[in-house]
Amino acid sequence: MCSPEEAALLQLEEVFSATLARISNRVLQPLLTAEPSDPQGRECLRLLQQLHGCAQRLWEVTERSLRALRERLRHPDAIGLESLLLLLEADHVLQVHMEYIESYTSCVVVQAFQKAAKQRSRYWRDQRKALRQLLWGLSPEGSMGTALVQALRQPLTHHVQKYALLLLSLRDTIGACHPARELVVHAATLFGDLHSFMKQALDQAEATQALWHTLSSRLRDALCTPARRLLQDSQDVPVTVTPLRAERALLFDDVLVLLQGHSVHTFDLKLVWLDPEQDGCAAHLLTPEEEFFFGSRNPQDLVVWRHMVTQAVCQALRGKKDFPVLGAGLVSCETPTCRSGAYTFLAEGRLCQATYEGEWCRGRPHGKGTLKWPNGQNHVGSFCQGLEHGFGICLVPQASEDKFDCYKCHWREGSMCGYGICEYGTDEVYKGYFQAGLRHGLGVLESTPQAPHPCKYTGHWERGQRSGYGIQEDGDRGERYIGMWQADQRHGPGLIVTQAGVCYQGTFQADKMVGPGTLLSEDDSLYEGTFTRDLTLLGKGKLTSYGFTLEGSFGSGAQRGLYTQGVLDMATLPPDPSSTCKRQLGLGAFPVESRWQGVYGPFRDFVRAGCPGDLQEALLGFHVQSLQELRESQEYLCCERTPLDDSVGRMEDILEEVAQHREPEALQQCLRKALSSSLHPLGKLLRTLMLTFQATYAGFGANKHLQGLALEEVKQHAQELWAAYRGLLQVALQRKGEAPAEEEDVETRNRQVHGLVLPLMLRSFYSELFTLYLLLHEREDRLYSQGIANLSLFPDAQLLEHLDVQKHLWPREDLTLTTNQRHSLVSATECLQKIITTVDPREKQEALERTYEEIEATVSQALGQEHKLPMDDPPFSLSLGWFSRIQHLGAEIHLTRDMMDPNHTGGRYDFLLTALESCYQHIQRDGRHAPLLRFSVEGLFADFPFPEVFELVTGVPAEDLPADVLIVHPLEEKRSAEPS
Incomplete structure (x- = not known):
């Protein structure tokens, strides 16, 4: 059985549906037939069309609710209370009512009914009697516009009020266990709040409409918008504004307006901050370009303003009006300090006419954002207290069309500071450090190969100018x-x-x-x-x-x-x-220690600062592969970068790893991993040193007279890398609260540098460095190769005799090497060949040592007794020379000796290297001064010219042999012996 409240709801819906239909037919539709010619009239027509659409949707929802109530009354046993539209879809019904209220109040604010009524004044006179029942409060002297306002307001207000009362009554009549209990409670709460919200919305609309009559037409045109609502007026609740000395303060739901004579100061509430730390005698307000204070003789008035401003700012940030009631009570709340928004600066200065869109804090750009100027200049990146700070990308247009200077840099307090990459409209690219917006520190300025005057400078800068040690390559x-x-x-x-x-x-x-x-x-x-x-x-x-x-x-x-x-x-x-x-x-x-302070200095500063993660990226730059990537970043204003939090975490992991891996073997693996990583501080340092080394000694710099300079730099870089590791270790131990590492003496440091760091980092410089050694020892290596070719033409016995090897050390004629002995000789050859397959000087020396051991083992097996070969013995020298046949052996020997650990000087490795060098020199001398080489040609080649056959068989051009070497053709010997 249905309750009396349900019957009353049915009757209420029937009356409201009929009222909405009459309003649509007799009021709204005739209003829409007007054809205004001015912009204000067209705006009013648009609002009335919107209201008509909202009224139509409200009527449709009412009709659906009415049908559901009728079905419920006809079949109370079959259809439950919870099936009513008003309960089942309470949120949707509420939303339709709120849309209608918003549309209606917008028409009230701009007096759309009054303006439209003037367009159809004759129609309203003819329909006065027919509309008298509909238009409540219409008197013979009353305004038709005012009557229209009341005609649309009264039915809605009455209807919503009855909704709230009937739903509350229905809630009280049904039991606590009723299946529709929660739905009824929810609907009663919603429509009770709607009644309060509607009353406040209507009051605000009427107060806003009344405000426009108190302002001049110029101010009214500047401030009046349909969606804007007046929340507070200083004429109602007095306040003073300092230092602007505003005559009147108006708080709307979207802006704060200060009137000062003929001037209007408008502040977007999304970018208004109310200082919560200010005492009770004044309210401190912050905006992007102004800050001022609200004061009042009456403390209660100031409390009201503080509360209203706070509520209005919070509402503006949420983007919608509070429901159920804006500012109910004086509940304290704070506006968020950090927020997002857009603002165009108007005051004279660097940011004049620039628009900033992004994150803010207390009236200043702070966080990620974009700053754009009307001339096309823009900056995308991080800001701090209103200034560019952190990583950012800045585009600066040039005089010519489609040309920009693109700066991808780190910024500090509004100026470029730290590492950056800049691509200029002139097709030049700068990679390096800045200070106060100028190139300062290490940097590389390079033009494209297609430039009119291609050049490249790698070196130090001071206040935007090249100053200090540097290398410049002039392509022209x-x-x-x-x-x-x-x-x-x-x-x-x-x-x-x-x-x-x-x-x-x-x-x-x-x-x-x-x-x-x-x-x-x-x-x-x-x-x-x-x-x-x-x-x-x-x-x-x-x-x-x-x-x-x-x-x-x-x-x-x-x-x-x-x-x-x-x-x-x-x-x-x-x-x-x-x-x-x-x-x-x-x-x-x-002096080698002062050449590249621009590389070492920033790293030392980074370590002294405690290795902060947020400075790690600015330490030696971020990874950019090519100019094409720079151009893409200019076009899209984006780059792939690690978030700050991840960078901080990675730095913590790096320091933790450094502190844990301190044993020799673990330390070697740790350093190898660090130097091979482009994200590790040590890896960044090494890559920058590689850049300077290649700029100096590659290309034009591949000159044999610069080998000494290059050698000095490599050794200095190894020492600096070890010092950099020690610096990271001290920071890691300090963070863990452990005692700092002990100071190293010179001998210990040299041992670590040559035994640990140099082999790991030498690979990065080896190509350019070894090229210099090749050029420096090119003549010696050519003579060595020639000597090998000459000596290879000797029979074994003649070669031993030529080298003055003692007879008792000659191999016996009946000596037959076993398989193991032959394998040992092959193994010795392979060992020595390994010196050209590694860049590690220590591994080269170990390969030489293993070669000696293999040769000694083979000789002992051949003699049938243990035999120790003196390192300076001719057989050993002969063996080394014969087994090696290594191209560019002189370059290998001298590079290995120059990179040898000083602690090994005079030791076994030093003697072995000396023996190999002696062999190298012997072969040059002995091969060059061999007195006679016999060359026999048989068979098919016997009648061919000798030089061609000699080169074909030996691979050595006859004209390349020294002049003092005599080569006798066997056939010519016979012919010369025959009688004439």
């Missing part, structure tokens, strides 16, 4: 400068290496060489004297070449070319080629 001139700079010019000691292999060393001033200098040509000719500023010989000098010395005054002219007046000494003995080709330049001119 085909030369590379290595040396000191000052104020963007070459200044101080320097070297120039040309593509033709010519080297200059001297002192530069204002970009030109001044005073005496040195020139080394490709053929090792040496000039010592003065030069012109364009590096031509001028003035006193001395030229030394093979077989002569020319000393005097040099000059040049357009017609005469190079000329000289001086003394030519032809009696000068030819210098030793091995000494002339090994002249080294730059040693002593650039």
Whole structure:
């Protein structure tokens, strides 16, 4: 059986449905037939159309509810109370009512009914009698617009109020165990809140409409919008505003407005902060460009304003009005300190007309955001207290179209500071450090190969200019400068290496060489004297070449070319080629420990700061593969980067690993992993050192006279890498609360550097370094290869006799090597060949030691007794030379010796290396001075010309053999013995 409340709900729905139908037909539809010509009239028409649509949806929902109630009354036993639309879909019914209320109040705020009524005034006069019953409160003198407002308000207000009362009554009548109990309670609460919300919304709409009449037309046009609602007026609750001295303060649901004479200050509530720490005598408000205080003589008035501003800001941030009631009671709450929003700066200054969109904190850009200027400049990245701070990408347009300077850098307090990569509209790219917005520290400036004047500078900068040690490669001139700079010019000691292999060393001033200098040509000719500023010989000098010395005054002219007046000494003995080709330049001119402080310095600063994770990325940059990636990042303003929290966590893991792996074997694995990782601080440091090394010694820098400079740098880098590891270890131990590691003595440090760090990092520099050794020992290696070819033509007995090997050490004629002995000889060959398969000097020395052991074992087996081979014994030298046949053996020997641990000097490895070097020198000398080589040709080749056959069989051109080597053709010997 149905309750009386259900019957009353049915009657209420029937009346409301009929009322909505009459309002739609007799009021809304006639209003929509007006054809306004002005913008305000068209806006009112749009709002009325929107209201008509909301009224139609409200009528449809009412009809559905009405049908459900009728079915319930007809079949009370079959259809339960919980099937009623008003209960089952209470949230949907509530939403439709709220949409209608919002649309209706928007029409009230802009007086849409009054304006539309004027368009159809004749219609309303003709329909006055028919509409009298519908338009409550209409009097003969009453305004038709006011009557229309009441006609739409009264039915809705009455209907919602009855809803709330009947649902409350229904809730009280049904039992606690009734299946529809929860639905009824929920619906009663919703529509009770709706009644309160509607009353406040209607009051705010009427107060906002009344406000517009108190303002000038200019202010009304600037402030009046349909969705805007007045929340507080300083004329109702007085406050003073300082220091702006505003005459009136208006708080709307979206903006705070301060009126000061003819000026209007509008503040978006999403970007208004109310300082919670301010005392009760004033309210401190913060905005992106202004900050001011609200004060009042009456403390209660100030409390009201603080509360209303807080509630309004919170509502604006949520993006919708509070339900059920905005600001019910004076419950304290705080506006969020950090929030997101967009704002265009208007005040004069750096940010004038710029729009910032992103995260804010207390009125300042703070966090991730985008800053855009009208001219196309924009900055995407991190901000701190209103300034660019952290990683960011900045695009700056150039005068020409479609050209931008793209800065991918770290910023500090609004300026580039730290590592950055910048691609300029001129197609130049800079990778390096900045300070106060200028290039400062280590950096690389490079132009594209297609540029009109391609060049590349790798070195130090100071306040935007090249200053300190640096390397510049000039593609047009085909030369590379290595040396000191000052104020963007070459200044101080320097070297120039040309593509033709010519080297200059001297002192530069204002970009030109001044005073005496040195020139080394490709053929090792040496000039010592003065030069012109364009590096031509001028003035006193001395030229030394093979077989002569020319000393005097040099000059040049357009017609005469190079000329000289001086003394030519032809009696000068030819210098030793091995000494002339090994002249080294730059040693002593650039102290190795001061060359690359721009690399070491930032790492030391990072360690001194305690290795903070947020600075790890700015330490030595982020990973960018190519210029193409830079262009893509410019186009999309994005780059793949590790979030800050992950970077902090990774730094903690790195330090923990450093602290745990301190035993020799574990330390070696730890360092190998660190140096091979592009994300590890040590790996970053190594890659930057590789960059400087390649910029100096690759390409034009691959000159044999720079080998000494390169060797110094590699050893210095190894020491710095070990010092960097020790620095990380001290920080790791400090964080764990452990005692710092003990100071190392010189011997211990050298042992760790040569035995641990150098083998691990040498691989990164080996290609360029070994190339320099190849060039430096090219002549010796060529003679060695020639000696091997010459000596290989000797029969065994003749070769032993030529080498003065004692007869008792010659192998017996009936000696037959066993399989194990042959395997031992093959094993020795393989051992020695391993010195060219590794870059580790220690492994090269161990391979040499294993070779010696294998040879000694083979000799002992062949003699049938244990035999110890002295390292300087001819058989051992012969064996080494014969087994090696290693291309570029001289380069391998000298590189291994130069990289040897000083603690091994005079030890077994040193003696073995000396023996191999002695063998190397013997083969050069003995092969070059062999008195007679017999070469027999039989069969098909006997009648061919000898030189061609000799080269075909031996692989050695006959004309390449030294002049003092005599080769006799057997057939020619016979012919010469026959009688004429």
